[in-house]
Amino acid sequence: MTADQRVPLVAMHGITKRFGAIEALVDVDLHVHAHEVVALVGDNGAGKSTLAKMISGVLQPDAGMIEIGGEEVALPSPQAAHALGVATVFQDLALCDNLDVTANLYLGRELRSRFARDDGRMEESARRVLRELKSRIPSARTPLRNLSAGQRQAVAIARTLIGNPRIIVLDEPTGALSVAHTAEVLTHVQRLRDLGLGVILISHNMNDVRAVADRIEVLRHGRNNGTFDAATASYEDVLAAITGAVPLGRRTSSRHIAG
Numbered sequence: 155m156t157a158d159q160r161v162p163l164v165a166m167h168g169i170t171k172r173f174g175a176i177e178a179l180v181d182v183d184l185h186v187h188a189h190e191v192v193a194l195v196g197d198n199g200a201g202k203s204t205l206a207k208m209i210s211g212v213l214q215p216d217a218g219m220i221e222i223g224g225e226e227v228a229l230p231s232p233q234a235a236h237a238l239g240v241a242t243v244f245q246d247l248a249l250c251d252n253l254d255v256t257a258n259l260y261l262g263r264e265l266r267s268r269f270a271r272d273d274g275r276m277e278e279s280a281r282r283v284l285r286e287l288k289s290r291i292p293s294a295r296t297p298l299r300n301l302s303a304g305q306r307q308a309v310a311i312a313r314t315l316i317g318n319p320r321i322i323v324l325d326e327p328t329g330a331l332s333v334a335h336t337a338e339v340l341t342h343v344q345r346l347r348d349l350g351l352g353v354i355l356i357s358h359n360m361n362d363v364r365a366v367a368d369r370i371e372v373l374r375h376g377r378n379n380g381t382f383d384a385a386t387a388s389y390e391d392v393l394a395a396i397t398g399a400v401p402l403g404r405r406t407s408s409r410h411i412a413g
């Protein structure tokens with residue numbers, strides 16, 4: 155079976171979203187398979203976050219259709235998206251400095267034994283998830299305030315794994331990180347793919363994108379503006395699609411690329 159014949163984990167068709175007079179997204183398509191990292195790139199205001207918020211149930215499209223596992227779905231809330239296996243790490247990470255790693259992973263969904271919070275089970279499961287991610291965080295009991303920016307990002311990613319998601323959306327996970335921490339986070343992204351998840355990676359950084367993505371989807375002014383195989387795409391061609399600067403000659407249409 156070729157990649158195109160597989161049912162995507164998530165497929166968005168003809169997504170349109172307006173904020174008053176602003177057309178944030180117009181007729182946008184996006185799909186992601188299992189074991190695939192799709193980078194969503196574009197200039198400021200291209201519509202990346204708006205699209206991510208729709209997969210995450212934070213925003214709803216004005217038109218278009220979203221399928222998960224081949225079934226059309228409604229995602230009226232983040233809870234609805236979560237229940238269907240979509241997990242998102244937004245830029246603010248939503249972690250608590252005063253709590254340790256385990257407490258952050260289980261924030262708002264603590265495991266309980268019959269009468270009390272089951273700290274032992276949570277810690278064991280936190281250790282398992284960190285191992286799965288190949289994280290270098292020293293202990294599941296380390297207070298978050300002692301972790302580096304890269305390790306915090308790892309905790310935020312690990313937190314999504316607690317809910318057994320199928321699709322993970324990462325919004326600029328390396329935005330504020332040093333080179334070493336960026337490399338660590340990119341390893342985690344690869345690990346998510348190895349675990350069989352579909353990953354949507356929003357990024358401004360072409361080096362990161364080319365290091366981990368299988369496919370690159372470009373948005374420009376709220377519209378699809380090119381699909382590239384990350385292994386073979388030239389930096390110039392992707393940049394041209396992002397900025398609209400260069401003729402489309404060498405760009406590959408989304409219809410010609412195996413997803």
Ligand SMILES: Nc1ncnc2c1ncn2[C@@H]1O[C@H](COP(=O)(O)OP(=O)(O)OP(=O)(O)O)[C@@H](O)[C@H]1O
Pocket residue numbers: 173176177178196197198199200201202203204205
């Ligand atoms: N809540 C909102 N109300 C009004 N306009 C919005 C809102 N959210 C986004 N927009 C507009 O929609 C367009 C797309 O924004 P979006 O944040 O999705 O772009 P982006 O590609 O994620 O940009 P960036 O890389 O700067 O985060 C922009 O013109 C933005 O100003």
